[in-house]
Amino acid sequence: MRHLSVPKKETAYWREELSRLGFLEKSHGIHDLNQFRGIPLNDKCPSDFSTKYEIIHLEPIVSGPKKWIERLPRELYLLHKDDWPSSFDQIGEIIVIKLSDSIANQAETIGQALLEHFPSIRLVCEDKGVKGDYRVRDLNVIASRNSNLSFDTIVRENGKMMQLDPSSVYYSPRLATERQKLSKLVKKLSKRLGKKIAICDPYAGIGPNLVNAYDKMYVNQILANDLNPQATPYLTLNLPEFSEIYCTDARDLATTLSKKYDIIFVNLPHDSISHLSELSPYLAYSQETMIVGWALSDTGVNDLITQINDQFSQDDIIDLRIDEIKSYSPSQSIYSFIIHLYLSP
Ligand SMILES: C[S@@+](CC[C@H](N)C(=O)[O-])C[C@H]1O[C@@H](n2cnc3c(N)ncnc32)[C@H](O)[C@@H]1O
Structure with missing residues (x-):
């Protein structure tokens, strides 16, 4: 089949030009000829079409099924x-x-x-x-x-790479778009507080929240924890070397901490809300801090607002944002929540 051999850089131009003239064979693919590309020509294309570039004969690339x-x-x-x-x-x-x-x-x-x-x-x-x-x-x-x-495999998420074994530690690519917003939240809080901040995920899995949130310009401390012992080697591989990594119940760890954090992530959708009040020991006092999480609910936003306020009845919630992300089952949806808190010592 006849193909117009054009320099690689001019492929888009010639594909469009041939299509405009009605000479492009649209049902076949373009050949990769190293520095050149072979664009398929249909029967309408005259044999003397181009004096600039050669017309060559190649096997047609027949594209396979789309689905x-x-x-x-x-x-x-x-x-x-x-x-x-x-x-x-x-x-x-x-x-x-x-x-x-x-x-x-x-x-x-x-x-x-x-x-x-x-x-x-x-x-x-x-x-x-x-x-x-x-x-x-x-x-x-x-x-x-x-x-x-x-x-064992490697995932690329929002430009970052993580190693994991999905049969031994939880990972879902479905919240990847949600996690994209974490680096912006970190940057904003770091700028508001006027310092590099400390971030923490007590339910870290292989660490996707921390990996997405980490930016060396704005973060100088990381804590990652997961109850699953199989998570530890992946957290070690995926997080910066200075990270502190633990394997215990997040609520027990809260009571033994030597450092405090500016943001914590909570992705334990069935139990996120009921764990919240036990997570305050992770947070720094006397300044703005944030809890960013995801929760399942079958009763909607207003009920979640009430439940979150109940968990922090002794503290000052500066701002609370809840968004429905997607449905999880016929009766339940998954919601994201961002709580801005001010904890008194
Ligand atoms: C839904 S997964 C989220 C993992 C990760 N944050 C992510 O977004 O991919 C919840 C994780 O919490 C861990 N986990 C469950 N209960 C826990 C607890 N009480 N303390 C610490 N980790 C817990 C599980 O092993 C699991 O890896």
């Missing part, structure tokens, strides 16, 4: 037309997907279709839910690209 489900055998796809999952999570090189009972016995075929569609994926796992106090995902490998079956 992974189009890679399933047709009869199977039609048989379960309404049951195919519309979404899944990608955690580094791992796809984690929930399967309803009606298609669970097709797990291997589904895994292979996903591997074929996403070349950067190494493992496809069925997500059997988050379990226990550590909120760890029960994962069942349904397809693998090679013999490396390790769950």
Whole structure:
């Protein structure tokens, strides 16, 4: 098939120009020829079209299906037309997907279709839910690209990298956009207080809140804690060297602290609100401090406001912001909350 060979830098210009003239073969892809690109031409393009650049003959790049489900055998796809999952999570090189009972016995075929569609994926796992106090995902490998079956992987979130094993420590990419706002909150508080600040996550998991919030211009102390002992090595890998890392119940740790913090993060959605009053020992006295967290509720914003105010009835809440993030179940939603506090000694 004929292709116009153009310098790499001029690809966008020539693609547009050929499209404008009606000479672009839109159903085929563009060849990567190192410093040049081969743009596919259709039959309408005259053979003497360009004197500037060469017309060369190359195999057409036929683009594959746009959706992974189009890679399933047709009869199977039609048989379960309404049951195919519309979404899944990608955690580094791992796809984690929930399967309803009606298609669970097709797990291997589904895994292979996903591997074929996403070349950067190494493992496809069925997500059997988050379990226990550590909120760890029960994962069942349904397809693998090679013999490396390790769950260890690296995620990139908002430009930062973290190492993790999603089968041993909680991690969800779904709050990544939420976590984007943490560095702005840290910067603002640091500027208001006129100093570098101390940040703390007593329920840190692999540390995504702290990793997103950390900026060496504004932060000079970090504490990370998680009840799950498997979190400790990942916190060590993902956080700056000066971080203090613990593995205990967040409420017990609060009573033994030698330092105080300017911001704490609380992501324990089923219990965030009920733990709040026991977390005040983490916070510095006689200045503005912040608690940033996420909570589940089936009764809405006003009820959360009441519950939070009840938890801090002895303290001064300067400002409280609550936003609904998304629904979690037919009756529950997940909310973010930001509490600005002033604690008296
Ligand atoms: C929903 S996960 C959030 C993890 C992390 N902050 C994130 O956003 O990815 C809650 C974490 O709290 C930990 N956890 C549960 N109860 C705890 C407790 N009482 N004290 C400290 N950590 C706890 C779990 O092991 C889990 O890693």
